[in-house]
Every structure is written in C-alpha cells, then in structure tokens.
Amino acid sequence: MTNEELKSYIETNYTSLLTHNEAGKYDLLFEVDAVNLVTVCEKLKNDPELLFDYFCNLSGADTTEKFEAIYNLGSIKKKIRIDIKVVLPHENPVIDSVQTVWPAANWYEREMWELYGIHINNHDNLTRFLLHDEWDEGYPMRKDWDAPDFIRFPDL
Amino acid sequence: MGIIKKLPIYSEKIPGGGIVTTSVEQILNFAQAKSLWYLLFGTACCAIELMCTGASRYDFDRLGMIFRASPRQSDLIIAAGTITKKMAPRLRTLYDQMAEPRYVIAMGGCTIKGGPFYYDSYSVEKGIEHIIPVDVFIPGCPPRPESLLEGCLTLQKQIQQRKLADWQEK
Amino acid sequence: MTDLRTEEFDINMGPHHPSTHGVCRLLLTMDGEKVVKVVPYIGYLHRAIEKICENRTYAMCIPILDRFEYVTAMSCNYVFSLAAERLSGIEVPERAEYLRVIMLELNRIASHLIFFGTTAMDIGALTPFLYALREREYIMDLFEMTCGQRLTYNYIRVGGVSKDIPEKFIPQCKVTISTITEKVEEYKRLLNKNPIWKMRTIGIGKLDADLAIAYGVSGPILRASGIDYDLRRDDPYSIYDRFDFNIPVYHNGDVFDRYMLRLDEIQESCKIVAQALEGIEEGPIRAKVSPNFKPAAGETYTRIENSRG
Numbered sequence: 301m302t303n304e305e306l307k308s309y310i311e312t313n314y315t316s317l318l319t320h321n322e323a324g325k326y327d328l329l330f331e332v333d334a335v336n337l338v339t340v341c342e343k344l345k346n347d348p349e350l351l352f353d354y355f356c357n358l359s360g361a362d363t364t365e366k367f368e369a370i371y372n373l374g375s376i377k378k379k380i381r382i383d384i385k386v387v388l389p390h391e392n393p394v395i396d397s398v399q400t401v402w403p404a405a406n407w408y409e410r411e412m413w414e415l416y417g418i419h420i421n422n423h424d425n426l427t428r429f430l431l432h433d434e435w436d437e438g439y440p441m442r443k444d445w446d447a448p449d450f451i452r453f454p455d456l
Numbered sequence: 457m458g459i460i461k462k463l464p465i466y467s468e469k470i471p472g473g474g475i476v477t478t479s480v481e482q483i484l485n486f487a488q489a490k491s492l493w494y495l496l497f498g499t500a501c502c503a504i505e506l507m508c509t510g511a512s513r514y515d516f517d518r519l520g521m522i523f524r525a526s527p528r529q530s531d532l533i534i535a536a537g538t539i540t541k542k543m544a545p546r547l548r549t550l551y552d553q554m555a556e557p558r559y560v561i562a563m564g565g566c567t568i569k570g571g572p573f574y575y576d577s578y579s580v581e582k583g584i585e586h587i588i589p590v591d592v593f594i595p596g597c598p599p600r601p602e603s604l605l606e607g608c609l610t611l612q613k614q615i616q617q618r619k620l621a622d623w624q625e626k
Numbered sequence: 627m628t629d630l631r632t633e634e635f636d637i638n639m640g641p642h643h644p645s646t647h648g649v650c651r652l653l654l655t656m657d658g659e660k661v662v663k664v665v666p667y668i669g670y671l672h673r674a675i676e677k678i679c680e681n682r683t684y685a686m687c688i689p690i691l692d693r694f695e696y697v698t699a700m701s702c703n704y705v706f707s708l709a710a711e712r713l714s715g716i717e718v719p720e721r722a723e724y725l726r727v728i729m730l731e732l733n734r735i736a737s738h739l740i741f742f743g744t745t746a747m748d749i750g751a752l753t754p755f756l757y758a759l760r761e762r763e764y765i766m767d768l769f770e771m772t773c774g775q776r777l778t779y780n781y782i783r784v785g786g787v788s789k790d791i792p793e794k795f796i797p798q799c800k801v802t803i804s805t806i807t808e809k810v811e812e813y814k815r816l817l818n819k820n821p822i823w824k825m826r827t828i829g830i831g832k833l834d835a836d837l838a839i840a841y842g843v844s845g846p847i848l849r850a851s852g853i854d855y856d857l858r859r860d861d862p863y864s865i866y867d868r869f870d871f872n873i874p875v876y877h878n879g880d881v882f883d884r885y886m887l888r889l890d891e892i893q894e895s896c897k898i899v900a901q902a903l904e905g906i907e908e909g910p911i912r913a914k915v916s917p918n919f920k921p922a923a924g925e926t927y928t929r930i931e932n933s934r935g
C-alpha cells in the first residue's frame with residue numbers, strides 16, 4: 301500500500317475519528333482527540349487492511365501553548381507507517397494509556413510522564429524512570445522549566 | 457638484565473651471591489606504579505575507547521594494568537564516560553570501597569566539566585572533581601588510546617615521586 | 627535429596643557491573659541459576675540530549691548526536707541529516723550517498739564486532755574480544771583517515787558528508803573487508819562448536835516472534851526471532867535499493883541465533899561495501915547548505931536500520 305492509498309483508505313474509513321494534518325512528503329500525520337485515542341488505536345491495530353502491530357515511538361512536544369503527544373506506528377506485515385498526534389491543553393494534560401494495545405508503550409509513557417508531566421491514565425507503573433530518585437524540580441522537558449544549576453546555552 | 461638496570465637499586469656481586477641496596481620508599485613506589493589494576497568503570501562513549509586501549513592493538517597490559525571488576529581489588533578508577541546525577545552517588549560508593557592507596561583518572565571531557573553536556577543538560581554532573589579527588593585529567597571527546605596511555609604514564613610518574621611520608625598522612 | 631528446600635532470592639546487578647557498558651541496574655529474582663524475574667532500572671546515562679538539541683542549530687546538533695549512540699555514531703548522524711533533508715527537500719549528491727552507505731555499513735561491522743567481542747567476554751571467553759577488537763581497529767583506521775576521529779565522527783552532515791575520502795581509502799578498504807569476511811569464518815570456527823559457548827547460549831533468553839513485535843523489538847533481535855523485517859529493504863532510504871544483499875533471518879530467538887545473525891550480517895555488510903566501492907564515481911560530496919540553515923517548519927519521523935535496532 302502506498303502512502304496515497306493509505307491516506308485515502310484512512311480518510312474514508314476513519315472520517316469521524318482522525319483528521320489529516322499536512323506533514324512532509326514521507327509521512328502521514330493524523331490528529332485524534334484525546335478521548336478517542338484508545339478506541340482508534342485498537343481499531344488501527346485490528347483492521348485487517350492496516351494491522352498496525354508495531355509501536356515505533358512516542359514523543360512529546362511542548363509548544364508553550366499546548367502539549368503534543370505523537371505516536372509513530374508501523375505495520376510489519378503491510379510495511380506501512382503512520383503518525384498520530386494528540387493535542388493536549390497546557391493545564392493539566394492527561395492522556396489514556398495505550399499499553400493494553402501495544403505493551404511497548406509502557407516505558408515511553410512513563411518517560412513522557414516524567415519529563416513532560418503529562419499524566420497517563422490507567423498506567424500500571426507510573427514511577428520515577430530516568431531522573432534520579434530524589435528529583436523534585438519539576439518536569440525538565442517543559443519549555444518554562446528552570447533550575448539553579450541549569451546553564452542555558454548562550455545566544456549566538 | 458635490562459629490567460634490573462632500570463630498577464631503583466644498587467647491586468653488587470660478591471662470591472656466592474650478591475648484595476642489593478635500595479630504599480623502601482623507592483621499591484614500594486616502583487611496585488605500586490607498575491601494577492596499577494584498574495576498575496572497569498565505563499559509563500558511556502569513552503568506555504569504548506577504554507576497551508580499545510585494553511585490547512589487542514594498544515595493549516594496556518604491558519603497563520602492568522589489568523582490569524578488575526571489583527573495587528576491592530583495584531587501585532585505580534578510570535572514570536570513562538558521562539557521570540549523571542543518578543550515577544554520581546554510585547561513583548562515590550565505589551571509590552569509598554577501594555583500598556588505599558587509590559588513584560583516579562578522569563577520562564574525557566565529561567568527567568572534567570561536563571563536556572558536551574555542560575550547557576542545557578539537567579541530568580549531567582558538571583565534572584567529577586567535586587565527587588572524588590582526581591589525580592590525572594585526560595581531555596578529549598573521546599581521548600585517543602594514546603592519550604589514555606600517556607595519562608597512565610603520567611600517573612605512574614606521579615606515584616614514583618611520592619614520599620613515604622605523604623602517604624602515611626593520607 | 628528430595629527434601630532439599632530451595633527458595634528464590636534477589637540479586638542486585640549494577641549499575642556498576644563489568645558487563646554493563648551503558649549503565650543499567652537489574653533487580654534479578656533467581657531460582658538457582660535461572661533468572662525468573664527482572665526489574666530493570668535505567669536512566670544512569672540519561673544525558674538530556676533532546677533538551678540540548680532544542681536550543682541549537684541543526685548543524686550543531688550532529689556532534690551531540692554522535693554521543694547519543696556512540697557505537698554506531700554514523701547512523702545517528704545519518705538519521706538526523708535524513709530528517710532535515712526530507713523536511714527541506716535537499717537533494718544529496720550521488721557520491722555523498724555512496725560515501726554514506728560505505729560509512730554506515732563499515733560502522734555496522736564495527737558495532738557487530740563490539741557485540742561479538744564483549745558478549746563472548748561476558749560469557750567467559752576472552753579470546754574473541756581480542757580478536758574482534760583487532761579487526762575493529764582496521765575499520766577505525768579507515769574512519770580516521772577520512773574524518774580524523776575514531777568514535778565520534780561528525781561526518782555525515784545535512785546535505786552530504788563533511789570530507790571526501792583520501793586516495794588510499796579505496797584500496798585499504800578493499801583489503802579490510804576481505805580480511806573481515808575471512809575472519810568471520812574464523813570466529814565461527816572458534817565458537818560454534820565450543821560446548822561451553824553452546825551451553826550458555828542455545829535456548830537462553832528466548833524471545834518469540836509475537837512478544838518481540840508486541841514490545842517493539844527491532845533490528846537484529848527481531849530478525850533472530852524469525853521476522854523478516856529490515857528497513858534497508860522494507861522502507862528503503864539512501865541508495866540501498868541498488869545493492870544486492872541478503873537479509874539473514876533466524877528462527878529460535880535465543881542468544882545463539884542473535885550471535886549467528888550478527889556474524890552473517892557482518893558478511894552481508896562487507897558485500898554491500900564492496901559493491902559500493904565498485905559503483906562510486908567522482909562528483910561533489912555536499913549540496914550547498916548554509917551552516918545556519920533551518921528547514922521549513924514541519925514534522926517528520928525518519929527511521930533507519932541501525933546495527934543495534
């Protein structure tokens with residue numbers, strides 16, 4: 301399946317759930333509401349035409365007005381790939397866990413919770429992960445984060 | 457006989473054997489400098505260069521340096537790699553577990569002042585000098601095996617110049 | 627002996643342990659010699675690379691990314707450059723593509739050699755370590771003559787590569803890859819029939835295909851579990867579609883298969899390098915890209931087949 305076919309397939313079959321977002325020539329990026337995330341993911345995984353069984357990556361982003369969580373999914377059998385983006389408010393960001401769909405998401409979600417402060421619902425082990433155990437300085441990947449011993453790169 | 461000539465001793469043959477004169481300080485220093493067993497403490501990229509130095513081409517063993525896995529058996533930590541804030545207490549513990557006299561070589565920019573992670577990093581210690589005392593710094597990112605060898609030779613020289621009185625105080 | 631009471635016990639392994647090069651800590655629950663449960667603790671090498679890259683220009687990110695994956699630094703350079711190129715639509719000159727493939731594959735070999743040496747060392751055989759690192763030095767020589775560094779290359783840049791190869795590179799590279807192809811046979815002879823090695827690898831650490839996919843395992847480990855999936859073929863990037871190479875796949879998913887697979891991959895990589903050395907032609911090595919360039923705003927996700935997945 302080429303990217304064009306994939307795009308039209310998703311646009312016809314997932315109209316109410318996913319909205320297309322312009323991305324580069326090589327990627328297909330769709331947006332989904334946070335409430336629908338798990339339903340969509342389950343559908344994508346079990347759809348016999350798509351079979352997105354492979355969880356490549358989950359990244360977070362802070363655009364200062366909102367948070368974004370971007371899921372990169374792949375399908376080993378069909379050899380296709382899409383990205384799904386969820387936009388979250390800057391106050392109290394909460395998202396559902398997709399680890400029931402792909403167990404691989406577990407660590408990525410923990411990382412996102414720890415570094416961005418995006419709370420994950422239904423996660424089975426939301427504990428300190430990358431930072432040291434006594435860390436209490438907040439969420440370091442947020443743009444407005446600062447700490448006394450944090451030295452910013454000088455402006456060029 | 458070549459090696460005997462290099463030893464800090466005075467020897468003379470007498471019928472039925474020989475006499476050797478040396479000072480305790482010199483022979484102790486010599487023994488210590490030539491058998492520095494180092495603790496395998498590689499945390500990041502520099503560890504790969506440390507491995508290369510230990511392997512075939514550069515061959516650490518000829519300096520009398522053999523890796524040990526346990527701090528109890530080693531005289532030297534070669535801190536090779538980034539020390540993060542999470543790792544720093546462990547480094548201190550390992551250092552404390554080593555028997556005196558003990559030495560530290562800081563290998564690579566990271567261990568000197570944070571290296572490439574000085575700016576903008578929330579989790580990297582900016583140098584290890586405030587965690588453990590360092591004897592020799594080796595700059596580079598990563599230092600070449602030759603620089604590491606040079607650093608070890610420098611340390612050996614330092615050890616050989618030590619006075620017995622110095623390490624009694626320690 | 628029937629009433630011998632046994633019980634499970636916990637062992638803490640790491641974060642400083644001779645076989646943890648990148649540091650991690652494992653809490654192992656052991657039943658005799660068998661590990662029945664592992665709780666991993668990671669983050670001892672979390673260096674905030676994402677945060678650092680936020681604040682820098684694209685050209686300044688590449689050296690940082692070298693430190694990100696230091697065993698195969700080239701592929702980290704490459705995947706970042708690829709993303710920037712795709713975003714801004716930069717065309718990479720032909721010669722640069724060839725150089726990139728040569729470097730990526732040489733680096734894959736170097737990485738697999740480290741795997742081979744250190745795994746064998748941790749399992750209890752020191753000789754393979756010395757052998758593997760001896761061969762790796764030949765590759766390091768090639769890198770050094772090209773870009774001056776042994777480990778962190780900063781060689782693949784956005785739009786091309788930083789320097790052209792010197793004249794003696796091609797003959798020396800040919801010698802290197804033929805040596806390595808031969809040596810791999812020697813490695814196989816050294817270990818494959820060794821009963822201790824076999825006992826400690828065959829059937830150990832089994833990972834079946836479904837579990838591997840569910841947990842997003844990639845690279846050689848995925849292929850050792852019987853899944854024929856290699857991005858060089860399945861999501862082609864650069865000019866890999868011009869070369870003729872096999873993708874080794876093994877089916878047991880244990881340590882032995884992963885080891886065999888990597889050794890086979892070394893030989894396949896040698897084939898690719900040999901073909902690339904034949905096909906390479908004169909030409910420019912870098913598209914015109916200003917050092918401070920910024921691609922058009924946008925998002926992209928690129929993936930390549932790294933030696934470690």
Ligand code: SF4
Nearest residue numbers: 501537564565566597
């Ligand atoms: S000094 Fe450079 S090469 Fe060494 S650990 Fe730090 S970043 Fe890696």
